[in-house]
Amino acid sequence: MIQLNINGRSQQVDVEPDTPLLWVIREQAGLTGTKYGCGVEQCGACSVHINGEVKRSCSVPVGSVKPGDRIVTIEGLSRDSSHPVQKAWVALDVPQCGYCQSGQIMAASALLAKNPKPTDKDIDEAMTNICRCGTYQRIRAAIHMAAGTGKGGGSIIHMGADGPGARGVPAGSDLKPGREEVH
Amino acid sequence: MNRTHSGKSTNISRRKFVVGSAAASGGLALGLNIPLGAGLAAAQAVNAEINAWVVVKPDDTCVIRIARAEMGQGTHTGLAQLVAEELECDWRKVAIEPINPGQNLARKRVWRDMATGGSRGIRGSQDYVRQGGAAARIMLLQAAADEWKVPAGELTVANGVITHSASGRSTSYGKVAAAAAKLTPPEPKSIRLKNPREWKVAGKPMMRLDTAPKVNGSHAFSIDLKLPGMLLAAIKECPVFGGKLVSFDESKIKDRPGVRGIVRVGETGVAVVADSWWRAKSALEALPIVWDEGPGAEQSSATIAAHLKEGLTASDAFADTDVGDAPKAIAAAAKKIEAVYSTPFVAHACMEPMNCTARITAEKAEVWMPSQNAEASLAALSTASGLPLAQCEAYNHGLGGGFGRRGGTQDYVRQAVGIAKQFPGVPVKMIWSREEDQAHDFYRPTGQCKLSAGLDSNGNLVGLHFRVSGQSINAYLAPAAIKDGKDVRQLQGYWKEPGDAQLGYTVPNMRIEYAMRNTHVPVGPWRGVNTNQNGIYLECFMDEAARAAGKDPLEFRRALMQNHPKHLAVLNAAAEKGDWGKPLPAGVHRGIAQFMGYGSYSAAVAEVSVSGKGEVKVRRMVLALNCGHAVNPATIAAQVEGSVAYGFDSLQNEISIQNGRVVELNFHTYRPARLFQMPKVETVIVPTYDFWGGVGEPTICVTAPAVLNAIFAATGKPVRTLPFKNHGLTLV
Numbered sequence: 001m002i003q004l005n006i007n008g009r010s011q012q013v014d015v016e017p018d019t020p021l022l023w024v025i026r027e028q029a030g031l032t033g034t035k036y037g038c039g040v041e042q043c044g045a046c047s048v049h050i051n052g053e054v055k056r057s058c059s060v061p062v063g064s065v066k067p068g069d070r071i072v073t074i075e076g077l078s079r080d081s082s083h084p085v086q087k088a089w090v091a092l093d094v095p096q097c098g099y100c101q102s103g104q105i106m107a108a109s110a111l112l113a114k115n116p117k118p119t120d121k122d123i124d125e126a127m128t129n130i131c132r133c134g135t136y137q138r139i140r141a142a143i144h145m146a147a148g149t150g151k152g153g154g155s156i157i158h159m160g161a162d163g164p165g166a167r168g169v170p171a172g173s174d175l176k177p178g179r180e181e182v183h
Numbered sequence: 184m185n186r187t188h189s190g191k192s193t194n195i196s197r198r199k200f201v202v203g204s205a206a207a208s209g210g211l212a213l214g215l216n217i218p219l220g221a222g223l224a225a226a227q228a229v230n231a232e233i234n235a236w237v238v239v240k241p242d243d244t245c246v247i248r249i250a251r252a253e254m255g256q257g258t259h260t261g262l263a264q265l266v267a268e269e270l271e272c273d274w275r276k277v278a279i280e281p282i283n284p285g286q287n288l289a290r291k292r293v294w295r296d297m298a299t300g301g302s303r304g305i306r307g308s309q310d311y312v313r314q315g316g317a318a319a320r321i322m323l324l325q326a327a328a329d330e331w332k333v334p335a336g337e338l339t340v341a342n343g344v345i346t347h348s349a350s351g352r353s354t355s356y357g358k359v360a361a362a363a364a365k366l367t368p369p370e371p372k373s374i375r376l377k378n379p380r381e382w383k384v385a386g387k388p389m390m391r392l393d394t395a396p397k398v399n400g401s402h403a404f405s406i407d408l409k410l411p412g413m414l415l416a417a418i419k420e421c422p423v424f425g426g427k428l429v430s431f432d433e434s435k436i437k438d439r440p441g442v443r444g445i446v447r448v449g450e451t452g453v454a455v456v457a458d459s460w461w462r463a464k465s466a467l468e469a470l471p472i473v474w475d476e477g478p479g480a481e482q483s484s485a486t487i488a489a490h491l492k493e494g495l496t497a498s499d500a501f502a503d504t505d506v507g508d509a510p511k512a513i514a515a516a517a518k519k520i521e522a523v524y525s526t527p528f529v530a531h532a533c534m535e536p537m538n539c540t541a542r543i544t545a546e547k548a549e550v551w552m553p554s555q556n557a558e559a560s561l562a563a564l565s566t567a568s569g570l571p572l573a574q575c576e577a578y579n580h581g582l583g584g585g586f587g588r589r590g591g592t593q594d595y596v597r598q599a600v601g602i603a604k605q606f607p608g609v610p611v612k613m614i615w616s617r618e619e620d621q622a623h624d625f626y627r628p629t630g631q632c633k634l635s636a637g638l639d640s641n642g643n644l645v646g647l648h649f650r651v652s653g654q655s656i657n658a659y660l661a662p663a664a665i666k667d668g669k670d671v672r673q674l675q676g677y678w679k680e681p682g683d684a685q686l687g688y689t690v691p692n693m694r695i696e697y698a699m700r701n702t703h704v705p706v707g708p709w710r711g712v713n714t715n716q717n718g719i720y721l722e723c724f725m726d727e728a729a730r731a732a733g734k735d736p737l738e739f740r741r742a743l744m745q746n747h748p749k750h751l752a753v754l755n756a757a758a759e760k761g762d763w764g765k766p767l768p769a770g771v772h773r774g775i776a777q778f779m780g781y782g783s784y785s786a787a788v789a790e791v792s793v794s795g796k797g798e799v800k801v802r803r804m805v806l807a808l809n810c811g812h813a814v815n816p817a818t819i820a821a822q823v824e825g826s827v828a829y830g831f832d833s834l835q836n837e838i839s840i841q842n843g844r845v846v847e848l849n850f851h852t853y854r855p856a857r858l859f860q861m862p863k864v865e866t867v868i869v870p871t872y873d874f875w876g877g878v879g880e881p882t883i884c885v886t887a888p889a890v891l892n893a894i895f896a897a898t899g900k901p902v903r904t905l906p907f908k909n910h911g912l913t914l915v
Contacts (some may be wrong), residue, residue: 015459016440023461027415032407033400035583037534038617042850045534074400081399089398093390096821097255098397098404099534099583105398124859130850132534132584133255134828136861138821155820157388158760160869 003067006031007076010067017063021055022046024062025073033074033102037130044129047103047110048073054110074102077109085109088142092154096133103129108143117147231360233322234368235293236266236315238280239360243343245272246280247316250287250294251304252555253393254585255825256879257818258304260391262312264814265305268385269316269376272356273342279392284561285576298556300590300708302781302877305814309875310376317374319363323356326363330354379812379872388817393581405553405580406538406614413540414443416602416613417464420452420623423476423843424703427451430473436466445470448601456602460614479703480843487629487702487840488525494652494698495523495633501669504679507692509635512646516637520731522724523633524903526716527837528626530847531709532855535583536620537595540612541603543568548575550599553582555590563593567600586829587708591660592625618848625707626838628654628673632720637692642732644743646692649720655699656713659706673697675713676778676884677721682874684714684780686721687750688743704840710826711883714780715833718884719891719905722776726892727901736775736892737763750777753784753807753869760867761788761805771802774892776885781877783810787885789862791893797911799834801860801890806882807867811874820866823882827864830886831856835914837906860914 001012006029013028025034025048037045039058046058049072050065065071077083081090085108088094095101104127111118111126118126123143131139141154230240238246247266253259263279287294295311320340327345328335331352339346343356379386396402421427431453433445441462448454453472457463494500513519539552541564548568554560557579565575577596582589589595595615603611615623630653637646657664657672664672676684677695686695709715729739737758744751754777758764763773770792777786790803806823813819836853839846847853891902894912902910 027459038850086398095397097584127858134825136858137824156865158867
């Protein structure tokens with residue numbers, strides 16, 4: 001039996017000690033927000049916090065986790081999606097398919113815990129998780145938003161200024177023809 | 184942060200409402216993924232189904248049913264906008280509910296096509312879903328008119344509130360829904376849809392309806408499914424395409440903890456079934472397996488390239504376009520240029536690996552899967568289980584990426600059924616390892632293209648001749664689609680017919696040919712499909728031709744596009760917003776490209792620098808799109824941004840073949856774009872409101888050529904052989 005503390009709850013699991021923490025989280029603890037993507041620490045879909053540090057749980061043997069280690073998964077990041085990173089993710093509609101986003105959010109929240117005002121370069125270096133939908137531009141903007149560093153812009157949209165397309169923009173729409181809009 | 188649409192189309196309280204109402208209705212909204220058969224029946228008992236598309240609850244919530252799959256592209260939100268627009272309901276009280284293929288079948292396909300590919304999710308269903316919303320509105324108004332005994336024509340409706348001004352009465356959709364549901368639907372021909380220029384909900388950058396469960400881990404993907412008594416399976420197919428399973432020595436693993444069985448899967452695979460996936464996978468890796476690799480084992484990237492090269496000059500090609508006499512015009516031209524381009528196989532690499540859960544009894548067969556075509560999943564289930572369709576049901580989940588991988592092929596569904604049949608009554612969830620996913624994709628086909636052009640003494644293009652040689656997707660997946668041995672699909676984007684993927688250039692002498700050269704490697708549609716390689720071949724060669732002519736690449740193109748005003752308008756829009764011709768910082772260069780696919784017109788400008796060490800930095804990309812009607816500009820921007828990241832596969836990735844099998848088996852060798860490589864992307868939406876074009880795919884095919892043309896501008900050397908590491912280049 002191996003004792004784990006996941007999201008503040010202590011529990012015992014009966015698995016081989018070389019089982020990756022990812023699969024214990026998903027299959028024994030039943031917390032499926034943490035995803036399997038590659039199994040070789042490349043994609044980051046399995047990112048969790050261990051004692052506040054972001055770790056790729058696919059490559060952490062559960063036997064190496066100490067009973068006192070605090071494991072936090074996406075389900076434990078906040079009770080009600082109220083972590084600033086989650087709120088920024090919602091505000092900017094970051095997810096597309098959503099599969100990698102638990103890991104992205106865990107990586108971003110760990111970054112901000114260490115570096116509350118990251119630069120673009122800091123974000124480049126810390127956020128190496130793979131997103132096949134390509135939500136990176138909004139991820140960067142959402143991290144800046146969560147950090148309170150204000151601008152950064154998610155999507156930059158130019159609506160057509162000429163022709164029927166411009167007239168087609170409905171009255172009262174927030175997207176004005178010919179103007180740059182930042183989401 | 185300049186959130187210009189906050190307060191109107193962005194509304195956090197609405198989002199809470201949708202999630203809250205979903206919970207209250209037993210998990211009917213997207214994301215909770217409770218099997219819908221039971222949920223739908225329960226909902227109908229208390230809620231009023233006005234028609235197949237619209238269910239109204241007593242609290243005025245309008246549940247909009249969606250048949251197409253959501254894989255991140257935003258189709259669910261866009262279709263809901265179109266229905267809500269005609270329905271005139273309160274957008275803040277909209278919830279969406281996917282349907283199952285068994286339900287569709289049982290109701291004579293009232294929801295029509297469920298297939299989600301080819302950027303057709305919205306353009307392929309916009310007419311009948313808008314009709315559905317309008318019909319429901321008419322019935323709801325009629326119910327109020329009947330109750331008040333006034334003509335329906337005297338009523339007005341806004342945000343789901345019906346008003347009779349003359350008598351000062353008003354009511355809401357929730358109050359009249361039960362009566363409306365009993366009315367006879369209006370004649371479809373009598374329904375007039377709104378002019379899109381008057382849209383209030385559609386056409387606006389509405390927030391997606393499916394975000395909330397994607398930020399807290401609660402969105403249940405197929406891979407996350409839990410069923411009582413469920414077992415887990417890991418699978419391995421013969422690593423060489425076309426090879427077969429000979430034998431395996433189960434004595435080596437059968438006593439490992441948790442292992443419940445080792446089973447053959449068809450003639451080509453073996454699976455280990457255990458009480459956890461990790462135990463199944465670990466045991467499978469320790470299982471001695473003997474394969475009959477077959478003749479495919481002799482193939483490699485080099486043999487495949489030689490096979491394609493032969494097609495560049497072979498006599499069996501066919502010309503889909505043959506205007507004037509291109510070879511003669513080129514031979515007689517003042518200046519001739521020629522180039523051969525090549526593009527490799529690439530993989531979909533969906534973040535959620537292929538998976539499927541199946542439960543098979545003598546009377547009932549069920550699968551839970553991530554599918555771009557749930558009806559194809561249902562059909563695969565019926566065939567593989569041997570049970571008639573009426574005894575089958577397929578429960579689709581929001582997909583962790585699709586990109587064309589999870590459409591018609593349904594290989595993973597057949598496998599899961601093949602495994603579960605050997606454990607009757609027990610749900611078995613099969614999950615592919617990443618390595619299996621990379622090794623058994625339906626790859627974007629490899630191709631080569633030989634291009635020749637002739638320029639007159641003024642640098643005008645007088646002749647253009649190009650020959651594509653490569654593998655055919657239809658030959659692998661849909662041979663019946665090939666007419667008279669001529670597979671025009673491989674020439675996507677070069678077609679002369681308007682409307683879908685038309686070539687935007689007029690050249691007095693032009694010949695466009697295709698030589699089919701198939702391989703043993705499975706191929707299939709990959710986001711953007713053949714526009715990807717075809718866009719690279721032609722648009723990069725256009726820059727080579729422009730340089731030979733001593734002309735600006737934009738002006739060179741414009742001169743050839745006067746007969747194609749829509750292509751030209753989008754190119755101009757990209758050039759304008761992309762600051763074409765304006766000064767750049769030292770060392771930064773621009774490239775431009777345009778192409779058409781999926782009924783939409785696309786163009787891109789890339790700003791790129793190249794270091795002495797071959798480090799390519801894409802700083803900024805401006806992409807323009809005319810998709811006819813722009814249902815949700817914010818979602819369109821997300822798709823455009825995503826197509827840049829996905830399109831970078833065309834630059835830096837390849838699936839190579841050694842000894843008949845795939846070399847790049849995980850993300851250390853197959854490297855999807857990462858955040859640090861992502862340029863600043865600007866989306867230019869120039870809808871002309873006179874057609875319905877696709878959004879998910881069209882811009883991907885201009886991404887790579889715009890970058891490659893900027894590299895050409897920076898270095899003076901064309902990049903013709905991809906991935907570009909072949910030229911010593913890396914994306915930083």
